[in-house]
Amino acid sequence: MNNFAYVRPNDVDSALALIRSRPKARFLAGGTNLLDLWKMGVEQPQTVIDISRLGLTDIAARPDGTGLRIGALARNSDVAGHPLVVSQYPVLSRALLSGASPQLRNAATMGGNLMQRTRCPYFYDPAFPSCNKRNPGSGCGALNGYNRNHAILGHSDQCIATNPSDMNVALAALEAQIRVIGPDGERVIPMGEFHRLPEDHPELDTTLQPNELITAIDLPPMADTKHAVYLKVRDRSLYAFALVSVAACLAIENGVIGSARIALGGVAHKPWRVPEAEALMRGVTPDRSICERVADRLLQGAYAYRYNRFKLTLAHRSIVRALTVAAAAS
Numbered sequence: 001m002n003n004f005a006y007v008r009p010n011d012v013d014s015a016l017a018l019i020r021s022r023p024k025a026r027f028l029a030g031g032t033n034l035l036d037l038w039k040m041g042v043e044q045p046q047t048v049i050d051i052s053r054l055g056l057t058d059i060a061a062r063p064d065g066t067g068l069r070i071g072a073l074a075r076n077s078d079v080a081g082h083p084l085v086v087s088q089y090p091v092l093s094r095a096l097l098s099g100a101s102p103q104l105r106n107a108a109t110m111g112g113n114l115m116q117r118t119r120c121p122y123f124y125d126p127a128f129p130s131c132n133k134r135n136p137g138s139g140c141g142a143l144n145g146y147n148r149n150h151a152i153l154g155h156s157d158q159c160i161a162t163n164p165s166d167m168n169v170a171l172a173a174l175e176a177q178i179r180v181i182g183p184d185g186e187r188v189i190p191m192g193e194f195h196r197l198p199e200d201h202p203e204l205d206t207t208l209q210p211n212e213l214i215t216a217i218d219l220p221p222m223a224d225t226k227h228a229v230y231l232k233v234r235d236r237s238l239y240a241f242a243l244v245s246v247a248a249c250l251a252i253e254n255g256v257i258g259s260a261r262i263a264l265g266g267v268a269h270k271p272w273r274v275p276e277a278e279a280l281m282r283g284v285t286p287d288r289s290i291c292e293r294v295a296d297r298l299l300q301g302a303y304a305y306r307y308n309r310f311k312l313t314l315a316h317r318s319i320v321r322a323l324t325v326a327a328a329a330s
Contacts, residue, residue, distance in 0.1 A: 008050040012181060012213065015051050019211045020183065022047040027213065029073060029109040032100070033116050041126045042134055056111075056215055059084065067221050072111030072179075072214040076167070077102065079110060089219055091247050094230040095170035101239045111214035114168065114178065114194065117205060118161035118269075119241055120150065132158045133202045140202075148307040149243065152315065153299070154268040159202030160305065163195060163270050164241045170230055172263035172271035173247035176219050182212035195270035202269075223259065224251040227329050231322040232265075233314060242266035244315045246322035250281070257281045262323070264298065267315055274298050286327035288320065295319035 005022070009015040019025050025047035028034055037043040056071040059082045063069075068088065070079055079085055080096035100108065122128045122141035130141035142150050142160050150160040168191075176191040195206055208214070222228070227250040234240040245265035251258040260281035264272040277297035284290055295316045304312050 002044045002046075004045055005047045006050065007047065008053055010053050012054055012056075012215070015049055015054060015213060016182065016211065018047070018049050019213070022049070025049055027051050029112040030075070030107040031112075032104050032108045033112060037117065037124070040124055042124065051213070062218060068219040070110055070217045070219070072114075072216055073109050075106060076100075076108045076110065076113060077105040080105065088222060088225060089170075089174060090225055091173060091228040091230050091249055092167070092170045092219075095166040095232075095245075095247060098230065098232045098245075099166040104239075110167070110217055113165055114171075114214060114217075115206065115208075116163075116165045116168075119164045120161040121146070123161060133161060133198075136201075136203050143305070146307055147305040149241065149266075150305060150308050151268050152302045152304045152308060152311050153264075153272050154197045154270065155303075156198045156200070156202070158200055159198035159269065161198070161202070162266055162268060163205075166230070166232060166242065166245060166265060168195065169242075169245050169263045169265035169271045170247045171217065171219075172273055173249050173261045174219055174222070175261065176217050178214060179216040179218060180208060180212045180214050182209055186215075188218070191271075192273060198269050205269075222249065224249075224253075227252050227326045229322050229326040229329065231318055231325070233318055244311060244318045246318050247271075248322045248326040250286070250323075250326045252286070252327065255285055257284055257286055257327075260294075262294070262298065262319070264315065264319070267302075267311065272298070274300075281323075286323070288324065291320045291323040291327075294323060 026045040028048050028050045056073040058071045076096050080093045086093050122131045123133045128141050130139035151162050171191050178189045178194050229248045232242045232245040242265050247263045249261045260278045277294050
């Protein structure tokens with residue numbers, strides 16, 4: 001590891017002043033991702049700004065009394081087990097509990113999970129010279145390499161990595177809003193606009209601006225908590241990233257679907273949603289045929305590579321399974 005300076009501010013303003021004034025500085029929260037990248041040599045910060053003393057851990061109703069606000073430094077395990085999350089946002093609780101291991105969930109923070117970087121081996125290991133995300137312009141080693149875990153949607157010839165987070169998939173289906181603060185003050189980023197597709201700049205994972213800090217995640221009220229499912233398909237039951245995951249939130253009254261929100265994980269550079277697919281479910285009685293049509297639309301344009309062709313079938317079956325379970329829940 002490189003030599004570095006370590007600072008621990010006590011308030012948000014001090015943290016923002018430090019990130020502006022220190023070259024190659026990085027915020028450190030739980031450290032479950034940054035430290036891995038640092039030890040591998042992918043990240044080499046000159047200054048580490050430990051933000052663990054900033055507070056930002058509350059989990060409570062939003063100031064207007066609707067929905068929920070989760071502090072960016074709330075631990076994943078605390079959020080997953082919080083009574084308000086379990087009762088009002090079960091899909092988020094289930095997604096968090098399916099991620100990593102209990103030890104990591106006890107350390108990882110909500111804001112850090114939002115910023116979690118891909119687990120593509122060509123990115124994670126500098127021994128592989130070709131990675132446009134780590135070294136722009138060097139090429140994408142996964143294109144013609146071992147790409148079993150890689151994207152089938154939204155990718156480009158610059159990058160086919162996937163977003164590894166389970167939490168992000170649930171937040172996309174919940175239409176969360178990300179609250180950030182920076183040199184220009186506070187702003188709110190809709191979850192669907194927080195992460196980027198790779199296009200020509202795969203080194204940019206999010207739309208967060210330099211020197212901005214995530215402070216909280218806002219969740220709007222859920223109209224129906226009964227018909228919400230998080231399905232994760234992975235190689236083993238613990239400490240494995242999703243090959244395909246599905247967060248499905250349906251609102252059903254008198255047997256008819258009023259609204260549907262569906263997000264996919266493990267298949268793209270960001271949680272994948274298609275509003276036109278969700279619209280197919282509105283005003284209909286759920287059955288297998290409509291679930292199949294929705295899966296077809298969600299995966300329209302999907303393209304696989306040598307080792308991940310199985311994801312095309314796996315994703316389709318996972319969508320149908322998740323929607324069928326969500327619709328039948330009581």
